[in-house]
Amino acid sequence: MRIRSVLCCAVNSFLKMPTTKGKKWVLKQHFQGMPKRSDMDLVEFDLPAVTDGTVLLEAVYLSVDPYMRPYTARFPVGITMIGEQIARVIESKNDKFPVGTNVCTRAGWVTHSVSDGEGLIKIPPYPAGVPLSLALGTIGMPGFTANYGLVDICNPKAGEVVVVSGAAGAVGSVVGQIAKILGCKVIGYAGSDAKVAWLKELGFDEAFNYKTVDLDATLKSAAPNGVDCYFDNVGGQFATTVLNNMARFGRIACCGAISSYNDTAPVKFPAVHGTIVFKELKMQGFIISTYANRWPEWMKQHIGWVKEGKLKYSEHVTDGFENMFDAFMGLFTGANTGKAVVKV
Ligand SMILES: NC(=O)c1ccc[n+]([C@@H]2O[C@H](COP(=O)([O-])OP(=O)(O)OC[C@H]3O[C@@H](n4cnc5c(N)ncnc54)[C@H](OP(=O)(O)O)[C@@H]3O)[C@@H](O)[C@H]2O)c1
Structure with missing residues (x-):
């Protein structure tokens, strides 16, 4: 046996087995304001060999x-630009991940990677017709973000009023639908009439294009007794206006602040302390990776809801790894309805 393995190594090195090449996006300089294509480089690189215990x-x-x-x-x-992807095992020297296994991995913006299995999450078989890509959306990180922020932080009761911003996005669309499953009145805000029409299809009770309405006036008419729960995806002035329309003992899940991610000037802290005190509000930020131990529980629940038709989804699919940057920028121009993914 030993002689045969020594011989194999010798033959491989004699034949100079070709190295696998991959492509990756590299951060060339930190973003200032809106990201620019020139902040990144798309380069080719050599992958390490697949050795015992690893997979390609x-x-x-x-x-x-x-x-x-x-x-x-x-x-x-x-x-390498950070990020999550769905990948398929195409070569394996790790019995836990045979060739053909589909996994979620935090390999970043790369076409290929070699892994020792650490941190890989196997994607279970989905019901017929459910796309694998949902592991990055409704049945993945954004969907679980919606679940944690709404259920654990806002903890809405049936009949309460839930407001969600960024409502037609990956997180927001799931928030609204879970709130409906829980029997709440749901009000969503999104950035186009087409998105608003989709929110109504999803079962939102009220939906508004925040670019064309008076936010304060719509809140006062749609939630005359105040907002019980606010799931905040955008922050800034939008969040301040919603806070001023909260009901007493309202709960706010601070999930994201996309309205300020590209700001170059320091964000002015909105004057909300008085509102929080006098309305006795509870406000909590969270980072979903802190609750990674709950992934299996949420995965099962969301697969079930998708199967029952209670969680509907939309995906904005960009074709081609070379178009990663454009797909990324679409998040800041509002190009996506539902989850933005790139198909290689
Ligand atoms: N805390 C966590 O662990 C966690 C995890 C995941 C996501 N998040 C946060 O959740 C939020 C939503 O993430 P997502 O993945 O679901 O993204 P997404 O909503 O699918 O995509 C981003 C959307 O944000 C909206 N937007 C862009 N610029 C805006 C601005 N200046 N003001 C208001 N809206 C703007 C656009 O929709 P419109 O057309 O409607 O404007 C865009 O489609 C983000 O803030 C993100 O950082 C937090």
Whole structure:
């Protein structure tokens, strides 16, 4: 046996087995204001060999998410752009992940990667007709973000009024639908009439295009007794206006602040302390990765809801790894309805 393995190594090195090439997006400089194409480079690289215990992964779908904009500032220039993807095992020397296994991995913006299995999440078989890409959306990180922020932080009771901003996005669309499952009145805000029409199809009780309405006036008419729960995806002046329309003992889940991610001037803190005190509000921020231990529970629940038709979804699919940057920018121009993904 030993002689045969030594011989194999010798033959491989003699034949100079070709190295697998991959492509990756590298951060060339930190973003200032709106990200620019020139802040990144798309480069080819050599992958390490697949050794005992490792697997070679090929990206199938990659996620673009708003957090990538603020989070890259925490990393040095030269990193591979951060992010999650669905990948397929195409070569394996790890019995836990045979060839053909579909996984979620935080490999970043790369076409191929070699992994020792650490941190890989196997994607269970989905019901017929449910796309694999939902592991990056409704049945993945954004969907679970919606669940935690709404159920655990806002904790709405049947009949209460829930407001969600960024309502037609990956997180927001799931928030509204879970709130409907819980028997709430749901009011959603999104940035186009087409998005508003989709929210109504999803069962939102009220939906508004925040670019064309008076936010304060719509809140006063749609929630005359005040807002019990606000799921905040956008922050800024929008959030301040909603806070001023909260009911007593209202709860606010601070999920994101996309309205300020590209600001260059320091964000002015809105004057909300008085409102929080006198309306006895509860406000909590959260980062969903803190609750990664609950992934299996949420995965089961969301697969069930999708199967029952209670959680509907839309995906904005961009074709081609070379178009990752454009797909990412679409998040800040509102190009996406539902989850934005890139198909390799
Ligand atoms: N806390 C966590 O762990 C966690 C996890 C995931 C996501 N998040 C946050 O949740 C929010 C939604 O994320 P997502 O993945 O679901 O993204 P998304 O909503 O699918 O996409 C982003 C959407 O934001 C809206 N938008 C862009 N610029 C805006 C602005 N200046 N003001 C208001 N809206 C703006 C656009 O929709 P319109 O056309 O409607 O404007 C755009 O389609 C983000 O703030 C994100 O950072 C937080």
